[in-house]
Amino acid sequence: MQIVKFKGLISLISVFPGIIYITNSYFLQNDSIIDLVIALTISIIIAFIAKECAYRISGAQELRDLTVLEKGKNLLKVEDLKVFYPLVGGIFRRQIGVIKAVNGISFEIKTGETLGLVGESGCGKTTAALAILGLVEKNDGDILFHNKTLPISYSRFIRQKIQIVYQDPDASLNPRLRVFDIIAEPLIDLLGIIKKDELRKRVLQLMREVALKREHMDRYPHEFSGGQKQRIVIARALATNPELIILDEPTSALDVSVQAQILNLLKKLQKNYGYGYLFITHNLAAVNHIADRIAVMYLGQIVEIGDTDQVFLKPSHPYTQALLASRSEVDMKNRDIKFIIQGEVPNLIDPPTGCAFHPRCSSDVRTKECEFDLPHKIKIEKGHYIWCINPPKQ
Ligand code: SF4
Known part of the structure; x- marks a missing residue:
């Protein structure tokens, strides 16, 4: 629980170098707009990498995995x-x-x-x-x-x-969402996972836990039986660990x-x-x-x-x-x-x-x-x- 309390702080500290860099280029140097865009892009990438590293080092990443x-x-x-x-x-x-x-x-x-x-x-x-x-x-x-x-x-x-x-x-289940989107929703909203390949990997893992197949991922709820639909609901409940x-x-x-x-x-x-x-x-x-x-x-x-x-x-x-x-x-x-x-x-x-x-x-x-x-x-x-x-x- 302690890690969660510090998640906000971790994010703030990790984006700090990027903010300093942008502020510095804007106020102290007389850079062109292209330099500024490049600096902004680089600082966003640095901030993103720093945040991921901070999550992994601190153990916050573990909150995203199914724990025993x-x-x-x-x-x-x-x-x-x-x-x-x-x-x-x-x-x-x-x-x-x-x-x-x-x-x-x-x-x-x-x-x-x-x-x-x-x-x-x-x-x-x-x-x-x-x-x-x-x-x-x-x-x-x-x-x-x-x-x-x-x-x-x-x-x-x-x-x-x-x-x-x-x-x-x-x-x-929202009838207009595919199984992937249904299970990915809490992963995005509550766990902050945004990378598409990581989302697919986790959704697939959760589907395997409830005995659903890979080919079910891109189907809509109406294509499933009652028992399969309840398996989708259970997979979504498990998503937040x-x-x-x-x-x-x-x-x-x-x-x-x-x-x-x-x-x-x-x-x-x-x-x-x-x-x-x-x-x-x-x-x-x-x-x-x-x-x-x-x-x-x-x-x-x-x-x-x-x-x-x-x-x-x-x-x-x-x-x-x-x-x-x-x-x-x-x-x-x-x-x-x-x-x-x-x-x-x-x-x-x-x-x-x-x-x-x-x-x-x-x-x-x-x-x-x-x-x-x-x-x-x-x-x-x-x-x-x-x-x-x-x-x-x-
Ligand atoms: S207290 Fe016990 S015995 Fe008396 S009415 Fe209620 S359930 Fe029946």
């Missing part, structure tokens, strides 16, 4: 994160309340690890991801990246290091046969480079396949967290039990997947008192207190916790 992260290091820590949206109403469009989209969630992701965030539509998974990306403002809580609190306004470096892959590759990748339903728009290929590709990339993944999904089979740990969300809160095996083999919160026992079906209207669990999802504008799940909870351990008291953290075993009022029956 040491696994098991602290990458992302979310502490008591709250994101509330104002509820506006009335003739004067005044704020009449708040929608608690994310209400005090905490989790960690280490390098080389995948945390699956699961829950029904509208439970706050995507809002949490947007807050981590700095795209929505948090009301409270902390988001730490490499043990440092992320600033309110993200630097270019953070934007490089945290990337997102969305559900629908068609919406993520990220450390944390948020995968927001990356396979749900794809055929079942292609889903497994994309999940395997993501696993291979993580194994090779040590990326941390936040995998947001409705797809329980996918999360079981890819995640090391799972956090289950309900109405803006995490209700259960644990290792994937702990959550799948010993689901302990009544909501997780209902989720795993439920059928899911595709809602054709908004292309979303719905879990068929008894009762309606409560309205976030007027959530239930006490435990938010109490109107739908059919657990044997449910008591009258569930309607008034707030759930607390209960340890099931090491690394496995639920938020409930009553411990589960053994």
Whole structure:
């Protein structure tokens, strides 16, 4: 990170000799305009070479290359994160309340690890991801990246290091750009690579990482299948040498046969480079396949967290039990997947008192207190916790 802070300084120092040379020729010597143009051209070349040398000597160049992260290091820590949206109403469009989209969630992701965030539509998974990306403002809580609190306004470096892959590759890809231009865009904008041959070399390397071929480079998105388009999106996300990748339903728009290929590709990339993944999904089979740990969300809160095996083999919160026992079906209207669990999802504008799940909870351990008291953290075993009022029956 230190190198990035000094990138501006490196550039400034490296162009300094060129500026001195031009100033000197202009003010102190009585050169002709041709001499001045020659001097200007030479000084630009010197400045460019000096800048490249400074980048290489300082190690800033390494930021442009795909690096292998040491696994098991602290990458992302979310502490008591709250994101509330104002509820506006009335003739004067005044704020009449708040929608608690994310209400005090905490989790960690280490390098080389995948945390699956699961829950029904509208439970706050995507809002949490947007807050981590700095795209929505948090009301409270902390988001730490490499043990440092992320600033309110993200630097270019953070934007490089945290990337997102969305559900629908068609919406993520500009249909008028060739694959080369799509993948080269972040290399130019965020890493400052401008030389055409270097760009082609790097784009080709990224395409190989996601199993695309050289001949695909000059084609347009409409010439590819859904799975190939998602590979292009992943290659573009890798271009900035990220450390944390948020995968927001990356396979749900794809055929079942292609889903497994994309999940395997993501696993291979993580194994090779040590990326941390936040995998947001409705797809329980996918999360079981890819995640090391799972956090289950309900109405803006995490209700259960644990290792994937702990959550799948010993689901302990009544909501997780209902989720795993439920059928899911595709809602054709908004292309979303719905879990068929008894009762309606409560309205976030007027959530239930006490435990938010109490109107739908059919657990044997449910008591009258569930309607008034707030759930607390209960340890099931090491690394496995639920938020409930009553411990589960053994
Ligand atoms: S707190 Fe009560 S209502 Fe809520 S999940 Fe636990 S048992 Fe069910």
